[in-house]
Amino acid sequence: MADTIAVLSLKGGTGKTTTVRTLADVLRRVGLDVLAIDLDPQGNLSDYFDVPADAAPTIADVLSGDAKVKAAEHDGIVPASPILAEVERAMSGRMGRELVLKKALRDARRQHDVVLIDCPPALGLLTVNGLVAADWALISSEAQYFALQGVQGALEVIEQAKEYYNAGLEFLGVVMNIADMRTVHSRDAYEQLKEAFAEKVFDSVIRSSIAYAESAERATSILDYRPDLGADYVALADEVLARIGQDAARRRLQPLRAEATS
Numbered sequence: 001m002a003d004t005i006a007v008l009s010l011k012g013g014t015g016k017t018t019t020v021r022t023l024a025d026v027l028r029r030v031g032l033d034v035l036a037i038d039l040d041p042q043g044n045l046s047d048y049f050d051v052p053a054d055a056a057p058t059i060a061d062v063l064s065g066d067a068k069v070k071a072a073e074h075d076g077i078v079p080a081s082p083i084l085a086e087v088e089r090a091m092s093g094r095m096g097r098e099l100v101l102k103k104a105l106r107d108a109r110r111q112h113d114v115v116l117i118d119c120p121p122a123l124g125l126l127t128v129n130g131l132v133a134a135d136w137a138l139i140s141s142e143a144q145y146f147a148l149q150g151v152q153g154a155l156e157v158i159e160q161a162k163e164y165y166n167a168g169l170e171f172l173g174v175v176m177n178i179a180d181m182r183t184v185h186s187r188d189a190y191e192q193l194k195e196a197f198a199e200k201v202f203d204s205v206i207r208s209s210i211a212y213a214e215s216a217e218r219a220t221s222i223l224d225y226r227p228d229l230g231a232d233y234v235a236l237a238d239e240v241l242a243r244i245g246q247d248a249a250r251r252r253l254q255p256l257r258a259e260a261t262s
């Protein structure tokens, strides 16, 4: 069964989608079969993977019950489109509305090693569906003074998903993203997170760089565009694989780590 990881945060712009995109890249490079799911009506993940805008079916069709996940996979990603916002509204009146994605993913979880879910920047029904379908919740945090509140808010939703719908859900950790550790500001935010969440905070911090926007525009992975920066995500992937117990994949990652830091 695939390890299913939902990536979330209270707000937009915290690097969630870039995290899903780049972790998918790193894990594929060590031979894992990764399915990425775009659960955001904005469809940024689909753009980052260069899925054509008219690709069909999409996750909206899956959640409406009109398509299987397998049919909606386009080169390892199930894309989203703006229609998804309407589908979310329609779902909210249905019985079992929190369990729709979980049910839809049942077969896909047998066919892949890892499923990564990119949640929208709000803690609504789509994010709840992501959390209910997941084994692990990964919080992406901004490197700002309000980081702590943001992470606490996301954790409350994780706890509720766990209590009501998914007892097996585990908090994988929180990664500080888009950080400039040369500033007191970012360092303070990191210390606050460490104080509150201790070992749940990943040691790997994703440094801020304009190269991320450039590589997104070119639909190129940061691992190829700027391997020196991509090293942050290789280090994060190493910690993620350790926490989910994928030790063989973690060993295959070591040459990439050495390469990235050399």
Ligand SMILES: Nc1ncnc2c1ncn2[C@@H]1O[C@H](COP(=O)(O)OP(=O)(O)O)[C@@H](O)[C@H]1O
Pocket: 009, 011, 012, 013, 014, 015, 016, 017, 018, 019, 044, 121, 177, 178, 179, 206, 207, 208, 209, 210, 212, 213, 214, 216
């Ligand atoms: N490490 C980074 N440094 C600088 N900019 C980044 C970094 N990661 C992502 N970005 C940029 O920040 C913006 C938001 O990132 P994104 O991953 O789409 O966040 P979210 O999914 O949380 O809204 C995008 O323009 C993206 O290119």
Ligand SMILES: [Mg+2]
Pocket: 013, 016, 017, 018, 040, 044, 045, 119, 121
């Ligand atoms: Mg996003």
